[in-house]
Amino acid sequence: MSTDNRTHDRTHDRAHDRDTGTEPAWLLVTRREVVSRITDKSFMIGTVLMVVMLVGFIGFSAWQEERTTEVTLGATPDSVAMAAAIEEAAPDVDDKVAVTVVELDDRAAAETALREDEVDAWLHPVDDGWELTSESSEQESLTEVASAVVRQQVLSENAANVGTSVEDLEAGSTVSTDFLRGDAEKAAVAQAVGFVFVFLFYFAALIFGMQLASSVIEEKQSRIVEIIAAAIPLRQLLAGKVLGNTALAMIQLLIYIAVGLVGLSFTSYKSYVPALSGPTAWFICFFLAGFIALACLWAVAGSLASRTEDLQATSTPLTMLMLVMFFGGVSLDGRSQVIASYIPPVSAVVMPKRILAGGVEWWEPLLALGLLAVFAVVTVWVGERLYRRALLQTGGRVTLRQAWSSAE
Template sequence: MSTADKTTTKSNGSSEAPWLLVTRREVVSRITDKSFLLGTVFMVVLIAGFIGFTAWQEERTDKVTLGATPDSVAMATVIEESAPDVDDSVEVSVVELDDETAAEAALLDDEVDAWLHPVEGGWELTSESSEQDSLTDVVSTVVRQQVLTDNAAGVGSTVQELEAGSDVSTAFLRGDAERAAVAEVVGFVFVFLFYFAALVFGMQLASSVIEEKQSRIVEIIAAAIPLRHLLAGKVLGNTALAVIQLLVYLVVGLVGISFTSYKSYLPALSGPTAWFIGFFLAGFVALACLWAVAGSLASRTEDLQATSTPLTMLMLAMFFGGLSLDGRGQVIASFIPPVSAVVMPKRILAGGVEWWEPLVALGLLAAFAAVTVWVGEKLYRRALLQTGGRVTLRQAWSAAE
């Protein structure tokens, strides 16, 4: 049933509110749309595949062969024995070679991944054409440790005595280093999901407004229900769809993490995730209303790029601000709507946030959303029925009710 049919039903005596009819139409039409379903399934598969690949990479053992000529067999044997202590995902096997010629031949024939041999001032790890990163890291660590041990013994000391007082640790005034590393990754996911949802659903909302305006069907709808009900239905419908899709992605992600070595972080992620949903809801409502205004200002699909440019720039500022801000700038931005929708959840993830800070930030964001909806509703109503060309914000605001 079309929106016009539903609103006609309302005018004929239906007890259901017009905005609820529009909301239901938006939800049902999108949920039954194949492109929406396929897009959601694709993202779920992508998330699950990425987490699965990460888990597989963590469990996978990198088996490498290290060639050693007579002058490096002793050091290579130490590397073979110590490799699991340096990186438990690297397994080193030593292949003894007669001389330099045999070592070069073994490299060219792929019999060994690298050849270890002494050079003036240290050791050299030679490979055929590309560096073996995991092997290089292990060899560098073990050789350094072994050389330090030998040198310390030569002067009647130990490595521990020589390195005493040289350890450097990291700390944060707010939160801790371990949570900061997790927050960096999960924070990126939060920022990306918000940007993706606001852009995709916003463009679709604006396009639907333009289609109804260009086909003049909005004039029929306006005769049956108040335009504010039409706006409310569209915003609420798309918000519901965005939240449903977001919850699907978050559930898949959290369940996937439970099968990886990061599962110990799940309890710490549950609270910030709940906060993110709240900030997402308030921020999305504000942006969805602005997208509807962008659609109402346009008279043709070609006009949407011009009418939505300020909004697109705002979203880009939110995206890059959410990723790049840190320190005092991040703290300040976490209270400024609508950037706070993505910055405050990142701060909560990192820890060190006072209990009242998210409440204040969410309250400010909700107030911003309320003002945006109030202003947007006026612009939407005054611009929607104006045809014949693109409407400016000044023209929409000064137009008669």
Template sequence: MSTQHTPSDDRRTRTESGNEPAWLLVTRREVVSRITDKSFLIGTVLMVAMLAGFIGFTAWQDGKTDSVTLGATPDAVAMATAVKDAAPEVDDSVKITLVDLDDEDAAKAALREDDIDAWLHPADDGWQLTSESSEQDSLTTVVQTVVRQTVLADNAAKVGTSVADLEAGTTVSTDFLRGDAEKASVAQAVGFVFVFLFYLSALIFGMQLASSVIEEKQSRIVEIIAAAIPLRQLLAGKVLGNTALAMIQLLIYLAVGLVGLSFTSYSSYVPALSGPAAWFIGFFLAGFVALACLWAVAGSLASRAEDLQTTSTPLTMLMLVMFFGGISLDGRGQVIASFIPPVSAVVMPKRILAGGVEWWEPLLALGLLAAFAAVTVMVGERLYRRALLQTGGRVSLRQAWSTAE
């Protein structure tokens, strides 16, 4: 049974000063109580430190020079010298120091004593690079490339041709029907970050929102609040407050990520990532509002903290579907999912990152997601109001929907 709106309802939506809406008061209370909470501040700082540390480590690795020592017996000095001289062209992060060795026994002794990292010598079917107990990955790549080029040039000269003629038509390039192949790997990595940030924020803030609803319900404080302001105002304030906090964190993480990326070898991608990041903020906002409202409903259906695991199970499963769908879908499945709310909140930003998306596709997907959020808020508001004041046990969705107000 619906209730009739009366002038007293309007008065109850204002604070005692008569100028501030009740939902704004609740929103500010949510933001202030959380933003001054030590656990929230410490968690945010730790996340920023981890993000900055990872980017800093990546930048350090990009600028790091791998110094290796290559030993060569007399029968391999010429080839080893060619490897040393050509190494900067193959990999400028590898610096090779050449050590001349008298014979095979001297080479093995140098390996055991760690005087050299690897020993280059001829083998029955070509050349062999021997190390003490583990492969030198960067050195192996350089040696394989240089040896192949050198031997191929010698063989070509013997038959009166050139390496270019021998390799004509052997080049294999990659491309995508949709998107830019050059930035595919970066788009994949950043897309995973988008999906992870959405999942992490929705889970953490959602659980905290549901827990606060249960605490107010279990302590009967909500009955006092309900006498002062309409429950829909309470719900709006809680959802908006947690959304504001999640947005603050998200903007901090994105700012740190983009600024940090500009100090790495991937700095050229920062301008191209700014647009998709802005789209992600829009999709994050619409998707988070919908899920936050559902988390509030999950809290209102429970009467004790122990009930939350049961009432939130469908929502947790939905979030897992969004997470794994966001990181694993590709091809036609990804295109279809990018228009289906709420999965589109994480899938469409990934498609925008990869490129090849028509201008109208993000607008349509965002419009559908916003419509889904609006419907979710309306349905969730009804369930929340009708379940919040029911005590004595867990409330089912059917009970909450059909209960008279």
């Protein structure tokens, strides 16, 4: 861009601000984007549905954690003693499983009881141990409890027969797990919340990005943008659109995060809520920087197209980038995760996951966020040039080379 053109644009910006009062044009566009979308039924319905889904999922999870599974275990005369042992020891193995024994006369009675759903499973001895027979599907909770109790009972009998104890037989055979950072439950929570962070970024960037690109195409195809361009500078139009959609995405994100943290406080993981506050704040910062950069690129994808049908072609690179970020955020671990946490824009989803897992030095998020911010600045600068030079070209789909080299 020449010095004369930059001087002209700055003069245009100042002249427009004088004509419209103290409020700059980009702020008018931002307000229009926010008001038009936030009052749109589809936006409101989508947000409410997502909140309802979050509340429902958290409520269902909490209910499942507190719910006790009641199972009936059928026992023929040759298995009554073992079934009684399972019934008695079940709470010690899994306090969410309650076993009730139903005595049956013989095999035929057991099969009848299974077919008529009078029992969930039938325990009986076989040549190499014991077997649980069910009607058509395995009773997983009962199988786990029965396996643990039967193993303990058989080991006790075998140990007594050879004059020793179960403890002596099992001495030195246990395998435990440990973590350099935290514990198993904390790692599971961090993994689950990290996936939520990745999904929220992917969802927001894709949905709002496509909507931003579509609005650019609609204004371009209908020639409304030519009227807008005569009234305000294109760079302020771009800034308003990007900031407006960023504000909307942030509003949704904050709602989802608030609902998620409040909902989590009603589950057995409520003790982790304070520890999640810091990583969540970092995620919001990374989300903001990453979203602004990608929103600008989505606006460019819209400006390169002249018709709605062209959007699929112009947005394909961005869609692929979204998938790379999603799968990278979900699947990367170890050294590859550490490296990716510094590479924009993937760092927007990977570094928050590392912060959740713990063990990150204080300077690492700052460095990653700084690199992401630099990436965002460069992206906005490049995107602004491409946007201005492609937006008013309506002769067909514009290539990146044509947009970059064309005169303003």
